[in-house]
Amino acid sequence: MAKRKWLRCLPEDAADAARRAKETLTELRLRADRPAQLCTADGDRFLDAPISAQELRGIAVRLMEHSYYAREDELAQGFFTLSDGSRAGVSGTYVSRGGEVLSLREIGSLCIRFAREMPGCAQKLTELIAPGENLRSALVVSPPGLGKTTMLRDAARLLSEAGWNVGIADERHELAACLRGVPTLNVGPRTDVADGCPKAQGMERLLRSMAPDVLITDELGPEDVKAVALALHRGVAMLASCHARTVDEVLRGFAGPMLGVGGFERIVLLGGVPGHIAEWRDLSGEAGKCAND
Numbered sequence: 001m002a003k004r005k006w007l008r009c010l011p012e013d014a015a016d017a018a019r020r021a022k023e024t025l026t027e028l029r030l031r032a033d034r035p036a037q038l039c040t041a042d043g044d045r046f047l048d049a050p051i052s053a054q055e056l057r058g059i060a061v062r063l064m065e066h067s068y069y070a071r072e073d074e075l076a077q078g079f080f081t082l083s084d085g086s087r088a089g090v091s092g093t094y095v096s097r098g099g100e101v102l103s104l105r106e107i108g109s110l111c112i113r114f115a116r117e118m119p120g121c122a123q124k125l126t127e128l129i130a131p132g133e134n135l136r137s138a139l140v141v142s143p144p145g146l147g148k149t150t151m152l153r154d155a156a157r158l159l160s161e162a163g164w165n166v167g168i169a170d171e172r173h174e175l176a177a178c179l180r181g182v183p184t185l186n187v188g189p190r191t192d193v194a195d196g197c198p199k200a201q202g203m204e205r206l207l208r209s210m211a212p213d214v215l216i217t218d219e220l221g222p223e224d225v226k227a228v229a230l231a232l233h234r235g236v237a238m239l240a241s242c243h244a245r246t247v248d249e250v251l252r253g254f255a256g257p258m259l260g261v262g263g264f265e266r267i268v269l270l271g272g273v274p275g276h277i278a279e280w281r282d283l284s285g286e287a288g289k290c291a292n293d
Contacts, residue, residue: 006082009062011036011055013047023116026145030110032056053108060107063088075104079172084184087173088112115177117185121147121275122154128266128280130159135214135237137263139255141244142270148241149174149218151275153187155239156216160188167212168193169202175218200227207231214239222254232263240264247281259283 007015010028014036018025027039032053035046051059064071064080074080079089092108094101129138140148153175160166170176170193176183178195187193192210194202199217204227206212214237220228221242232238244250247267251259258264260283271278 004084004086006063006084009059011049011051011059013049014038017047025114026116027114028112030056030059032108053106056110057107060090060110063110072103076101081173081179082112084177084179086112086115086177113174115174115185116150118147118150118154118275119157119186120154122151122158124277125151125155125268126158126162128268129155129237129239130162130164135164136265137232137238138266138268139220139250139259139264140239140241140268140270141247141250143245144243146270147275148270151270152216152218152239152241153185156191157186157188159214160190164190164213165211166191167203167206167210167215169199169206169215169217170195171197171199171202171217172219175216199224203227203231207234207236212236216240219243220255225254225257228258229263232258238264247279
């Protein structure tokens with residue numbers, strides 16, 4: 001928590017509570033006219049004092065280092081980046097025209113997500129995708145909140161340290177938490193990051209300019225299928241994540257066309273506690289369960 005100097009921008013009770021929560025804190029949610037909500041590994045709790053709409057806007061402006069209008073593009077996408085690379089999601093009243101969001105006029109909610117580094121949490125995952133000299137493409141799946149992003153980040157570090165060139169398409173600034181183009185989180189010495197651009201464009205640029213051995217990105221959606229297929233067909237391994245509760249749900253969903261021959265070769269399901277691999281399935285039919293010993 002020491003590097004998070006922006007905590008001083010928060011109300012005193014919220015900042016003190018965040019400091020006390022230390023490494024268990026995952027999110028801090030601030031809503032106009034309601035008390036702050038702290039989300040930790042041990043559960044959620046609310047502070048006593050509500051935050052007025054005027055106070056919330058002042059907090060947001062301070063978090064943006066008084067550069068509100070310079071952040072309009074980010075705000076229109078629903079987030080802005082803090083001084084340590086962490087991301088603050090925003091919600092409120094948007095201005096749109098012709099079906100396109102132009103700006104955020106009033107901020108009603110802030111959600112600050114605390115990026116976590118858990119060195120070693122992806123050891124089992126890297127053993128599944130890099131069992132020898134060849135990399136296997138894998139899709140990491142789970143419901144929200146079970147550590148997909150944290151695991152992908154550590155996998156990037158481990159693969160990079162093992163000698164592979166890694167490319168990260170980090171559309172939402174969460175994998176590498178770049179600040180002015182430089183990762184603030186440890187993603188390894190052989191890792192290049194395309195930060196802040198749509199996943200499809202980020203992957204295309206990394207393929208064209210950085211010649212990665214493996215591409216890593218998080219939270220795939222239906223709009224990413226073509227870009228992922230292009231990367232896979234170029235012979236580059238892919239490690240990505242998406243939301244799903246079971247392996248069968250993945251097979252039936254939008255990711256189906258990306259699975260199998262020429263696509264993702266393994267599905268890795270997280271479950272139980274954050275970062276725990278519950279089971280994996282090789283699309284050749286092999287399957288297994290992991291104890292994460």
